[in-house]
Amino acid sequence: MKVAFVGKGGSGKTTLAALFARHLAGQERPVLAIDADINQHLAVALGGDAHALAGLTPLGEHLPAIKEYLRGGNPRIGTATQMVKTTPPGRGSRLVRVVEENPVYAACVRRLGGVRMAATGEFSAEDLGVACYHSKVGAVELLLNHMLDGPGEYVVVDMTAGADSFASGLFTRFDRTFLVCEPTVRSVGVYRQYAGYARDYGVALSVVGNKIEDSDDVDFLREHVGADLLTWVSRSPYVRRAERGTVAPLADLEAANRAVLATLAETVDGTAQDWAAFTRWAHEFHRRNAAAWANDRAGTDLAAQIDPDFRMGTQVLSVPAAVTA
Numbered sequence: 001m002k003v004a005f006v007g008k009g010g011s012g013k014t015t016l017a018a019l020f021a022r023h024l025a026g027q028e029r030p031v032l033a034i035d036a037d038i039n040q041h042l043a044v045a046l047g048g049d050a051h052a053l054a055g056l057t058p059l060g061e062h063l064p065a066i067k068e069y070l071r072g073g074n075p076r077i078g079t080a081t082q083m084v085k086t087t088p089p090g091r092g093s094r095l096v097r098v099v100e101e102n103p104v105y106a107a108c109v110r111r112l113g114g115v116r117m118a119a120t121g122e123f124s125a126e127d128l129g130v131a132c133y134h135s136k137v138g139a140v141e142l143l144l145n146h147m148l149d150g151p152g153e154y155v156v157v158d159m160t161a162g163a164d165s166f167a168s169g170l171f172t173r174f175d176r177t178f179l180v181c182e183p184t185v186r187s188v189g190v191y192r193q194y195a196g197y198a199r200d201y202g203v204a205l206s207v208v209g210n211k212i213e214d215s216d217d218v219d220f221l222r223e224h225v226g227a228d229l230l231t232w233v234s235r236s237p238y239v240r241r242a243e244r245g246t247v248a249p250l251a252d253l254e255a256a257n258r259a260v261l262a263t264l265a266e267t268v269d270g271t272a273q274d275w276a277a278f279t280r281w282a283h284e285f286h287r288r289n290a291a292a293w294a295n296d297r298a299g300t301d302l303a304a305q306i307d308p309d310f311r312m313g314t315q316v317l318s319v320p321a322a323v324t325a
């Protein structure tokens, strides 16, 4: 399942993405965290030191080699020792799993705070002008396009702030997008913008309130975000200590905030169950459809016999009223 954290700059995307990835890793679930934020702070939020980012080979700087590998080629990514050693079974689109051995991961993925992570790379002078930062994000988009992630496997992406996160198609690649929202007019303003795009492009969006101090904060979010408000994280002394360089075990996070991480995981898994239900429906539909054709009964209202529609996140997939030629 692919999960994005988006929201206004400083709202807490990186903090919550890191906590969520640590929560999943702590439960031995396969997870890959990716820092696709212009401000690359995920490594430190996971518990890496100030030089942690420097130890990561950036995905964004190896786009051509990653492209070549995913096409079935045998490129050099990172150092020579990290080159793929086997010849692929012919050219064509190569798929990757959340956890596997491949030259892209060997070069670009490192374990930090118990979490496997990769990063697009820092914004640099070359990113100004013609080649913008989003060319770096292209490497993540490509990787996600080729990713086979089943239920129970997670890719957690810390996206760049505000409207910039929908300047590339990456924002449409997620099974669930968590919009981190402080109880402020500006943070809610970013939600409104994002909600419009989410509706237009079928993005499953949930709002996670952050830095909540009292019931007024919750009421404010409820008023402005309505049913999209999934849950909220309180202003946290644990996070404050982490900000000063002490990333303590997740067990030390306040219980209510730990419960929020479980809610996020359940929400993501709920999306997976919806897909599983849809897949079962689709198989049944095709089985009956094939049987109807075999018996020359095309035109029977098979779909209606199974189930009229399937709810998936915020979308309802309408099933055709009748099976016709």
Ligand SMILES: Nc1ncnc2c1ncn2[C@@H]1O[C@H](COP(=O)(O)OP(=O)(O)OP(=O)(O)O)[C@@H](O)[C@H]1O
Binding pocket: 007, 008, 009, 010, 011, 012, 013, 014, 015, 016, 037, 039, 041, 160, 161, 210, 211, 212, 233, 234, 235, 236, 237, 239, 240, 243
């Ligand atoms: N629940 C919380 N309680 C206390 N402080 C928090 C909480 N969430 C985030 N913060 C603090 O808010 C600041 C911004 O958080 P963070 O860097 O995660 O935001 P961001 O949205 O990723 O920012 P950017 O847009 O710069 O990438 C940090 O100092 C972080 O420690």
